[in-house]
Amino acid sequence: MSGKTYILAIAFLLGYLPLKIGLLAFCIMCIIFRKMLILNRPLFAFSLTFFLLSLYLSPEIPQDPIDSHQYEGWIEVRSHPEYGDNIQFVGSLENDTRAIFYSGHSDKGLYHGASCLVTSQLNAPNHSTNQGEFSYRDFLAKQNISYIGYDTEIHSCHDRSWMSYIADWRLSLQQLLEEKLEAESYVWIQALLLGDQSGIDEEIIEAFQFWGLSHLLAISGLHIGILLIITYFVFLKIFNLTLEQTKILLLILLPIYIILAGANPPIVRAGLMAMGIIIWSFLKVKKPDVIDIVLMIMIIILLFNPYLIYQLSFQFSFIVTVALILSRRLLMNSNWFWLSMKVSLISQLAILPLQLHYFYYTNVFSVFLNLIFVPYFTLIVIPLLIFIIVSLMLPNIISNLLQHVFQVIHEWMIQFMLYLGKPSLFQWVVGEPHLLVIVSYFIVFLILMYFWDRGLLKKAAISAILLVSVCFIQLIIYQLNPNLTITVLDVGQAESIVIELPFRRGIFMIDSGEEMMHESNQENFQYKIKPFLWSKGISKIDALWITHLDVDHSGSMESVIKQFKPTQLFTYPMDETIKLRGINHEEVNQGMTIKYNGGVFSVWSPRSNDSFDSENDQSLVFLFSYEDYNVLFTGDISEEVESLILSEGLGEDIDVLKIAHHGSQTSTSDEWLEVTQPKKALISVGTNNIYGHPHPDVITKLKNRNIDIFRTDKMGSITIKYRKGQDTIFRYKP
Template identity: 25%
Template sequence: MSIRNETVWNKIMERPLLPVAGLMLTGVVITYFTGSAVPFALVIAVLLILTIVFTKSGREYILFVLASLILVMIPSIHMALSLEASEDTGRISTRGTVVSVRRKLNGGAEDIVRISSGALVLLRCDEEAELVPGSTLVIAGTLSLPDKAGNPGEFDYREYLRKKGISCVLRADSVEITHNPSVCGHLNSLVFDVRKNISGLISENMDSDTSSLITALCLGDHSLLSDDIKYRFSITNCSHLIAVSGTHFAGFASLFACIDPGDRRRKIYRIMMITVYMAAGLLTGMSESVTRAMVMSIGALLSRDKLSGMCMASVFLVMADPWSGLSSGYGMSVSSCLGIILFGPVIRQWLLKHCRNAALSDIFSAAAGAHIGLMPFFGTAATRLSVTNLLCQLAGGFTVSIICMIFIPVVLLSLAGFPVVMTTLELLGKLLLFMVGTASETGYMSFNCGRYGKYVFTGIYILLIVLIIPKGRLRRILFLPGIAACALSLGIIAGTILFRPDVTVVFLDVGQGDSCLVMAGKRSILIDGGTEDNGKVISDVMDWYGIDKIDIAFVSHWDSDHYGGVMALNDMGRIRMIEAPAECIFQTGETHDTDNVMVTGAGDRYTITECVKAEILSPNEAILGDNDESLVMTLECDDLTILFTGDISTEKENDLISSGILVDCDILKVAHHGSKYSTSAGFLEQVEPETAIISCGRYNSYGHPHRETLERLYSENITVRRTDREGAIIFEINHKD
């Protein structure tokens, strides 16, 4: 073996799992996107040939490379076989084996089953079946594809499940258990009962918000958290704090980690710590994130350095479940570990110069390094960059560590008859809620980066890597690629901002309802908002486009599938002014903030920007706010005219034709979701649209859009576009010179 090859060999042998882990993850990604293991197999073959031909290597080196390449192929082959085991949607009767079960404290459950074809499916059933991993079933039901994201910035549930290897959702009509492993069943029930009793103990001594937060942090169950708390953690980039991770495990184990076992008792110490980690894993529900955190923590404990521990854990996780390498949680875990490795020593050295306390410097440097490592993922979870968010993340991380550190002692003391100790846990929970709530509302020095967030945070992260790494070989290697990558991120942001359209019109996918978002310069308007549940959907779209508040929201009429989302956004404080054809008429039992609701009518005009104007054509005066009193309005963007018609009927259309107030339009928002009692032939001849937009829900019970309506549209050679088939429909308009 030559001296050069010997040097390479020695470097590899220092951390033999580093190239294995890197290649294994590369193979999983290539297989996922190509749907086959063949492309990665070709890459492996090329690497093997290059190793043999271009290096004068010894036999042991060749054998090591060969064994490593065979090892990294195993997850890719496993994933390829799973991708091929697809199943047609529709009615099905099949046998299956339960792969994993996750019971939730709110009574729900998430069961993943491998059916007879080999495909993984998510089981949904109304019956409460006591399933455990290994249970064999006979299932009859309907197999369907998961919902996909219908709007910009919306969570894509279908892609989320696909990255876990789950191809379909099986809604079961009947489930027959043919075999239930008794040991697994008893252990599963015992662990869940313990977790449920601890959750009950927490809720007895705290208010609902604080107890649900402590339950999420220390028991790994988010099902009791309110949507408002989840939203606040999301917009402050703190979602990772309520997902059990290495931070939580470090907190659980910190009481034992302070023990110095010495060299003689190090094995006993490691066995004790592994036991603690496994107990913490059982306590927090053994979910995907919990398992990953447990394996990462054990890997760090057993390895000689942090990088080797991370590689060991990565190889174990991907070998056990190839799909785990695709999850964002896995990426965040690896990225935070790299942040500790890259930035931790530099931050620690700086802290030692100023505070001269080694213990505090170790804690702060590890936490700060982990948070810097998470930066590339912040833009995918939130859209706001601010100083308060950064401070909240750092302070929140330490608070979570303290909560986890004292959790088990507090629970034990409470069970022993000292419930007063729960006050400490409650105060820390309230402190964390206060910090997140304050950061979500203040946003000091805040920049709403919208859909560019991932580029902003990635650029900052790369720049920090280049600047903070000490001078040396590593910095010389990374300097030019780092600067180039940072420049590319900034270039993408600048390009998208400079060349963005003057006006963007988004007909949102809100199911069986109506909603249209219009953005022009720094101004925005919303026309209807679907049902109340769609308030969160529209809020996510606003965040995606970097909109803090809607300037004007128009409610066409007081049907819940039109006003619900608008009022939900208004209750969030995200709308400045609401215009409607009549005073508020809510459904029984509903209460909303109405201080900014104004009544509008025919003849009212609104200037959004110099080239974008809206005008109300009808009604002159509305009393009941019903379908035929819907706002009929035009939106003019230079020479392009869009006509909105609410839920008006053919009778109202005839009145509008007779009044002579209708204008030709380019785009027609079809009335009443495509009902056959609207959009008459005479109305279409009068307004002469080129494109018709139908907003309706998939498989809705009303049969919208009706066949008669579609035939009338097609007979006029009008292009028909539907949100139930396309999702959000987007028009980008540029002003004429």
């Protein structure tokens, strides 16, 4: 079976697919490898066995949980408790449903493996309500967790698992190191050697993510390799142990270290791989190919925990490892610079489709930052941190000196990274790739690696160009969309709307609001607006319309301008022009018309001489028209302004009305509806908001006129697609 493990791995992974698709894919695999499988009957038997085993064991993602409810009963603690402001742990209920619990501090014997009697309020995790938005419910479901348990009271616990004792050792070790070391050193030792990044500043973590360096913060093969080299040296040269004694000690210490470091997929993979190589060295048989060991470890890990396949760290770890092993001939006989360049490039290319799937963009400059920081962490940071720990057994002056050296060097390097900032110039936003694009990419990637490995550089170069072209296909797909698309984002008790002209001839945003309580954190921008635009491959918009300056309509205006660089900013007439670099601020008023590639914005309010006491009444009101399709945007105007507009003779039949002021009782008069005659009404409103929006009277008015109502609190984001006189409305929530 040596050298054929990849077939077993493919068969096993196909078992995760839906039954019919999985069976079809397995048959296709058998056809592709038919010669090999016919000649090697045991290989076919094992492949079929692994496929059926995976089909049986692969998890079903939990369906939406039942409504929130109070739970009182026994649970089994399934994770090591994490201590902070609250205790956090995963527990299995009596029906084997899992929940993540939050509780106040407890001395009731809460350990991994314990059985505890608890009372808890079980709530369903939040769904995403916009395209591109992170779904906490899906994230937990892919860990077999269905609920979040709040206000958990732990009445009693008994029993504990053997793993809980190792967790106690880990906690004791952390406390000892925190007591003995300076804070700047301890934070990085905790992250890089114990797998706990909680002490690293969020700004630094975001910088590592931006530059594609997050893998340096996660314990992986790099860290395990350095630890093994140092351990080998200490045991062999300092303690004068034999090679066999050293290997036996490593087989004992590696599992303990894996658990101490958090047992995340990259360290489990690297640790088990090292153990597999050591065990095989004791056996008097032919040494297996490293790729066989890696793939068998992957299968073994998934047999123990099938849900790990959904974890990003698991996917990245094994894909990069397999890609580098298959490219080992390319990496041989290379100097330091070219070795680092090749490793970085192959790693980035191998995970690019997944990176685009999860984050919608890649950093084209990250390869060069890896050339600096990978050797820095490999040759300086990790060895120095290990020496700092060892130095605790020596006079304090040595430990202090090593810590000072580390802090000076590391502070300079981190500041260098932060100084670079997050220039959007290096971000290539592609959007969420289509499945066919991902498949095509990996096929071309394998062809590229085949030619490169065999020294066929011209063909490899052509394949590389084709590889980049595959990514551009995704962007071209958006340009071929013939629909006018209008999306009302679900941004809570705020407002943000995106208009896309057919064939992407123009992209406009109407308002970029933040909820009052989250204005300073820019939560709508960070978690809703930016992910939505990026998921659609949008890195630049043509114009931003701000109806008025209340936070719920303009709270993330500067963030949108900085990130998406609109050419035009349209507002009502203001005392002072908004001066922001790279944007033309134009004040518009009643009677003005803005035309852009077939889209027409006709401003109805305010008039040039209007001055209202209320910021809401100052709102821009404009009709957006494309062909014969009309959508009226109304900001937060009141019935008073509606009457003023109608008195100017501006009312006309429209197709869609954006209801003013989130459906407040102060807007949407009978006269306004009588004149505009909308067929559909859009309401941007927060779930269970304190204002009672939309008001029942407004809903009644709309229903009495048989106007179809679409509201974000019930439906999530709302998307209108219009083409050739027909419109279709989609809601994000099912």
